[in-house]
Amino acid sequence: MNLKVLIYKARVRGVPVYCCFLLLLYVLYKQFFYPKLKYADYVPKHLQQYVEFNEKFTFPPRELQSAEISELASTIALLNYERTVLHTQKYGTVTSKTNMVVVQVHRDVERLQYLIVSLAQVRDIESVLLVFSHSYYDDRINKLVSSITFCRSMQIFYPYSLQLYPNKFPGIDPDDCVSAAGRRKQFCSSRDGRLTEHKHHWWWKVNFIFNNLDWSDTFKGTVVFLQEDDYVLPDLLHMLRFMTRSQAYLPGLHLLSFGRPHAKGLDFDLLSVSSWHPPFDKGLAFNKSLWQKISAVSSYYCLYDDLSWGYSLLNAFRKFNEGHVDMVATLMPRVLSTSTFPSGRTAMQQIAMWLVGARMFPLNVKAVMLYSSTGRVNAGVKPPPWGNGGWSDLRDHLLCLDPLMSTTTGNTNDMTAPTFSQTTTNATDYITVAQHKMNMSEADLHNVNFN
Ligand SMILES: *[C@@H]1O[C@H](CO)[C@@H](O)[C@H](O)[C@H]1NC(C)=O
Numbered sequence: 001m002n003l004k005v006l007i008y009k010a011r012v013r014g015v016p017v018y019c020c021f022l023l024l025l026y027v028l029y030k031q032f033f034y035p036k037l038k039y040a041d042y043v044p045k046h047l048q049q050y051v052e053f054n055e056k057f058t059f060p061p062r063e064l065q066s067a068e069i070s071e072l073a074s075t076i077a078l079l080n081y082e083r084t085v086l087h088t089q090k091y092g093t094v095t096s097k098t099n100m101v102v103v104q105v106h107r108d109v110e111r112l113q114y115l116i117v118s119l120a121q122v123r124d125i126e127s128v129l130l131v132f133s134h135s136y137y138d139d140r141i142n143k144l145v146s147s148i149t150f151c152r153s154m155q156i157f158y159p160y161s162l163q164l165y166p167n168k169f170p171g172i173d174p175d176d177c178v179s180a181a182g183r184r185k186q187f188c189s190s191r192d193g194r195l196t197e198h199k200h201h202w203w204w205k206v207n208f209i210f211n212n213l214d215w216s217d218t219f220k221g222t223v224v225f226l227q228e229d230d231y232v233l234p235d236l237l238h239m240l241r242f243m244t245r246s247q248a249y250l251p252g253l254h255l256l257s258f259g260r261p262h263a264k265g266l267d268f269d270l271l272s273v274s275s276w277h278p279p280f281d282k283g284l285a286f287n288k289s290l291w292q293k294i295s296a297v298s299s300y301y302c303l304y305d306d307l308s309w310g311y312s313l314l315n316a317f318r319k320f321n322e323g324h325v326d327m328v329a330t331l332m333p334r335v336l337s338t339s340t341f342p343s344g345r346t347a348m349q350q351i352a353m354w355l356v357g358a359r360m361f362p363l364n365v366k367a368v369m370l371y372s373s374t375g376r377v378n379a380g381v382k383p384p385p386w387g388n389g390g391w392s393d394l395r396d397h398l399l400c401l402d403p404l405m406s407t408t409t410g411n412t413n414d415m416t417a418p419t420f421s422q423t424t425t426n427a428t429d430y431i432t433v434a435q436h437k438m439n440m441s442e443a444d445l446h447n448v449n450f451n
């Protein structure tokens with residue numbers, strides 16, 4: 001482009017000179033000063049080793065032969081028995097106070113690698129134990145996960161996966177309608193093993209974490225639950241400290257949530273207090289006390305006819321004495337979803353742009369209770385009296401009720417069913433009635449048990 005010619009042409013057409021100057025200034029500004037993110041800005045050089053899979057990568061469809069299946073089953077049984085924690089030499093042994101971050105992984109490894117990059121940038125990540133719970137065994141995924149050096153890590157494997165049971169319950173069973181091609185259709189189960197796996201895996205994993213680890217009996221830490229298509233912000237654990245601390249100020253809060261539908265312009269230092277309900281199922285965190293209460297009403301999770309673990313959990317909470325569970329959540333999410341983007345890579349770029357100039361790591365936080373003219377916002381959100389279906393098979397119920405001992409399971413993504421309208425996130429509907437200013441000096445922060 002010849003700028004002189006352009007300006008000349010513009011002048012001939014009667015565009016004033018100053019317009020040309022403004023345009024020129026704008027072009028210069030765009031060229032040299034406008035914040036442009038380079039690859040190295042969102043994947044720092046030392047973390048580029050974790051990015052190996054490109055956007056087109058998928059695992060080739062392949063069904064294991066029965067010999068391979070039994071071999072894999074024993075490998076998995078052994079790994080779940082050994083439960084090796086890596087890097088304890090460098091970061092110390094895990095104790096009953098160590099917080100955990102648990103990631104549920106299927107096979108979206110392209111997104112998983114960006115989650116790992118984001119976890120690597122979390123401040124204090126070396127204090128936690130990072131656990132990956134897999135429903136698909138593959139050497140490439142294992143290699144990626146075991147290459148993590150920024151904290152202690154551990155892998156567990158869901159033993160009733162569709163990979164291990166491709167042709168029978170809990171996978172796709174001859175008695176399921178989905179597989180009953182051309183067979184008697186009269187007596188078949190409408191379950192689909194590809195859809196039930198996610199809820200089973202969620203439940204199995206939480207059971208395993210709170211019951212089967214060496215330190216489970218006396219475990220006092222908090223567990224943050226993530227999925228492979230999540231993306232965390234660097235102040236995740238910083239906020240976790242505030243939120244655990246807030247439980248002392250505001251009793252009755254048992255659940256922490258770091259994710260909510262992304263909304264622009266919210267403050268990074270606000271915590272909200274409200275009843276928990278499913279749009280908040282990203283980045284949920286709780287400790288063993290809440291888990292014991294959930295276990296006591298497990299049948300309301302396991303028998304609820306819904307494929308979504310979130311709505312099933314909500315149904316279990318309804319059986320608590322209070323009829324619901326209060327949570328404290330970060331108004332500005334610290335766990336974002338990459339599944340709304342075409343790939344992990346594009347998500348990472350977009351999120352990096354959002355975060356330019358974001359005021360993370362607040363030194364003070366404010367907790368607000370959300371009230372509207374009709375009382376507390378979503379106090380006691382009720383689940384629908386019956387679920388959205390897909391979970392009515394007795395075999396699924398039984399496996400779920402006894403997840404650590406039974407015999408089988410199916411596969412895949414949560415078909416979360418958004419049945420009831422989520423309560424408004426319109427900030428103008430919120431009247432702040434309680435403002436607890438938690439004044440925490442750095443010294444205070446260190447007092448909160450974080451190890
Ligand atoms: C779990 O957190 C609650 C606060 O919500 C606390 O009262 C309880 O002691 C904690 N449980 C354990 C086992 O640390």
Ligand SMILES: *[C@@H]1O[C@H](CO)[C@@H](O)[C@H](O)[C@H]1NC(C)=O
Pocket residue numbers: 426427428429
């Ligand atoms: C919030 O609600 C008010 C009034 O109910 C409305 O005028 C405003 O546009 C809403 N804002 C958003 C972001 O939805």
Ligand SMILES: *[C@@H]1O[C@H](CO)[C@@H](O)[C@H](O)[C@H]1NC(C)=O
Pocket residue numbers: 437439
């Ligand atoms: C917060 O700290 C400041 C100084 O550190 C102090 O002046 C103020 O009174 C504190 N506020 C509360 C609510 O504790």
